[in-house]
Amino acid sequence: MHLLTEPQGILIVDDNPTNLEVLSEALGQVGFKIAVAIDGESALEQVIYHKPELILLDVMMPGIDGFETCQRLKTNPETHDIPVIFMTALSDTTNKVKGLSLGAIDYITKPFQYEEVLARVRIHLKVQNLARTLQKQNILLKEEVDLREQTEVKLLEANNALEVLNQELETRVYERTEKLSQTLNDLQQTQMKLIQQEKMSALGQLVAGIAHEINNPVNFIHGNIVHASEYTQDLLKLVRLYRQHYPQPNIEILAELDHIDVDFLAEDLPKLIGSMELGTDRIRDIVLSLRIFSRLDEAEVKDVDLHTGLDSTLLILNSRLKGDGIRPAINIVKDYADLPKIRCYPGQLNQVFMNILSNAIDALESKAQEDKNWQPEIRIQTEIGEHGKINVHLIDNGPGIPIELREKIFDPFFTTKPVGKGTGLGMSISHEIIVEKHHGTLTCMPTDAEGIQFTVSIPIERPDLVE
Numbered sequence: 001m002h003l004l005t006e007p008q009g010i011l012i013v014d015d016n017p018t019n020l021e022v023l024s025e026a027l028g029q030v031g032f033k034i035a036v037a038i039d040g041e042s043a044l045e046q047v048i049y050h051k052p053e054l055i056l057l058d059v060m061m062p063g064i065d066g067f068e069t070c071q072r073l074k075t076n077p078e079t080h081d082i083p084v085i086f087m088t089a090l091s092d093t094t095n096k097v098k099g100l101s102l103g104a105i106d107y108i109t110k111p112f113q114y115e116e117v118l119a120r121v122r123i124h125l126k127v128q129n130l131a132r133t134l135q136k137q138n139i140l141l142k143e144e145v146d147l148r149e150q151t152e153v154k155l156l157e158a159n160n161a162l163e164v165l166n167q168e169l170e171t172r173v174y175e176r177t178e179k180l181s182q183t184l185n186d187l188q189q190t191q192m193k194l195i196q197q198e199k200m201s202a203l204g205q206l207v208a209g210i211a212h213e214i215n216n217p218v219n220f221i222h223g224n225i226v227h228a229s230e231y232t233q234d235l236l237k238l239v240r241l242y243r244q245h246y247p248q249p250n251i252e253i254l255a256e257l258d259h260i261d262v263d264f265l266a267e268d269l270p271k272l273i274g275s276m277e278l279g280t281d282r283i284r285d286i287v288l289s290l291r292i293f294s295r296l297d298e299a300e301v302k303d304v305d306l307h308t309g310l311d312s313t314l315l316i317l318n319s320r321l322k323g324d325g326i327r328p329a330i331n332i333v334k335d336y337a338d339l340p341k342i343r344c345y346p347g348q349l350n351q352v353f354m355n356i357l358s359n360a361i362d363a364l365e366s367k368a369q370e371d372k373n374w375q376p377e378i379r380i381q382t383e384i385g386e387h388g389k390i391n392v393h394l395i396d397n398g399p400g401i402p403i404e405l406r407e408k409i410f411d412p413f414f415t416t417k418p419v420g421k422g423t424g425l426g427m428s429i430s431h432e433i434i435v436e437k438h439h440g441t442l443t444c445m446p447t448d449a450e451g452i453q454f455t456v457s458i459p460i461e462r463p464d465l466v467e
Contacts, residue, residue, distance in 0.1 A: 007033040008125060011052040013043040013069065014087065015061045023056065026114050027121065040069035047079050054125055056117075059088035059099070067102055074103035083124050087112060130187050141180050148173050188412050214283065222280040229273045236266050303341040306392065309350045310380060313357060320361050327368030328375060330361065335381040339390055343462045348433045352442070355426040356394050356454045363398035363452075389440070389457050397451040406444050434458065 010032050012023050017038075024034045035052060037043035039061050047055075055073070059066035066086060073079045086099045089110040096107045106120055148169060155166045239262065249257075314321070314332060323329035357378065364376035377397050385391040401409065410431040434442040440458035447453050 007031055008054075009033040009035060009050070009052040010054050010056065010121065011035045011037065011043060011046060012056045013037045013040065013061070013066070014056075014058040015039060016058070019058070019087075022114075023117065026118065030118065032121075040064040040066065040072075043069060044072055047073070047082065051079065052082060053128065054121060055082055055084045056121070057084050057086055057104075059086055059090055059095070067098060070099070070102045070104055083128050085120065085124065087117075127191060130191060134184060134187055137180050137183055141177065144173050144176050218280050218283045222277065225273060225277045225280065229270070229277075232269055232273060236269070239266070300345055300347070301343065302346055303343050304346045305341055306339060306349075306382065306390065307336050309346055310353055310382075310392070313350055313353045316354070317357055317361065320358075327365060330364055331375060331377040333377060333379040335379065337381075337383045339382055339384065340460060342390060342458065342460050344458065345433070345437055348437060349458075352430040352433050352456065353392075353394070355430045356456075359426070360394065360396040360398065360452075364396060367399045384460075385457060387459075388461060389459050392456040393453055394456075395447055395451060395453045397447075397449065400446055400450055400452050401444065409444050410442070438462070 008031075010027055012020055012027075012034060013036075014020050014023075015038050020036050020038070024036060028034045035046060035050065037046055041063055043055070043057070057066045057070060061069075064072075066088065070084050070086070073082060073084060080103070084104045085106040085108060086104050087108045087110060088095070088099075091109045099107050105124055108117060108120065151166065151169050155163075321330045321332065360378055364378070368374060368376055379393070379395040381393040381395070383391050383393075410427050412428040431442050434440045434456055438458045439462070440456065443455045443457075445453050445455070
């Protein structure tokens with residue numbers, strides 16, 4: 001006999017019938033049980049009789065708006081734990097901060113994409129389920145602790161013969177505590193992996209869109225520039241022959257030749273076509289770098305050149321490396337050794353490089369604001385290390401990391417960045433990719449001068465990895 005899981009209920013609150021119809025149909029098709037309300041008052045009445053798992057709430061509605069509706073939900077003990085996601089065209093920071101401060105868990109800006117709404121709904125429902133599981137486990141733990149306290153009081157009043165029973169009870173509580181601690185850690189790791197999967201999925205969609213929407217027309221233009229150059233040379237050759245054999249055309253032709261400055265045109269037009277060809281080459285290189293970075297068109301496990309992944313990551317970060325009015329351009333120094341190809345998960349390895357280099361750029365930008373005459377620099381050094389491993393050193397001359405923080409740098413949810421700028425997951429995920437996926441090491445240590453050095457060390461040969 002198979003037990004059917006009841007569909008999770010979602011309440012959609014929006015005064016726009018079109019939005020209600022589109023969201024209801026889209027979410028209903030993937031298995032959610034949908035309820036709708038056209039204003040805040042009716043939504044507050046519905047949740048009393050039928051409590052949903054999640055609420056998609058519009059902000060701008062007649063009567064009480066979405067902010068007031070959310071505030072009432074969060075002040076009601078019966079509904080305060082229902083996750084609320086705002087949907088609105090108000091995209092300024094003030095409204096976002098107001099919505100989140102009222103207790104909302106997310107903020108989707110209209111016009112929204114169905115895939116984005118579905119992805120956010122799913123992940124927040126998963127987080128909600130994990131939180132409920134953790135809450136149940138905490139209740140069990142509290143019950144165990146209460147039981148222990150009661151038993152200890154009784155043991156104090158009892159005789160020495162009950163000592164054995166007391167020891168057994170303490171052992172049980174300790175084992176249960178260890179089990180709950182492991183459960184909590186597993187829940188945190190699961191949440192971290194879910195966020196990573198959503199992040200990589202979004203990146204894959206971005207690269208696929210670029211490859212489809214940009215690469216094909218750019219290839220068309222690039223391929224035709226060669227023919228355009230040949231046709232231009234033929235036309236210019238014809239003009240030169242005409243001027244050679246008919247040096248004295250009529251007055252109207254002379255006037256037009258003087259007007260368009262045919263000598264300048266003959267000199268500048270080939271340069272113009274050459275510049276267009278260089279531009280299309282640049283676009284093709286960027287698209288190729290994105291494909292290399294994400295490895296969408298290759299197997300997950302592959303023999304690759306690490307330098308190709310590093311160069312592709314640098315190209316993607318090129319806009320952040322350039323100088324601006326606040327700091328000079330970041331100097332990139334490459335010290336590449338002659339490395340063999342290694343078997344690895346290239347997409348995940350490139351994500352590690354991206355995380356480390358992005359953090360380095362953040363640190364350099366922070367220091368540049370304090371010293372206007374300072375030259376920021378990132379050095380990338382590769383080498384063949386001991387025991388059949390390849391080492392990649394990523395070194396910056398930024399402010400460095402204090403020793404008490406370096407000990408926590410790879411802990412999940414730990415970040416030194418201001419609120420809103422970092423999740424504390426990047427380095428934790430990078431450490432898991434290197435250690436768990438590649439059987440390597442990821443270390444962080446200070447340099448001789450100011451700055452910090454991250455070292456990625458991974459084995460060259462991995463017989464256990466099969467393409």
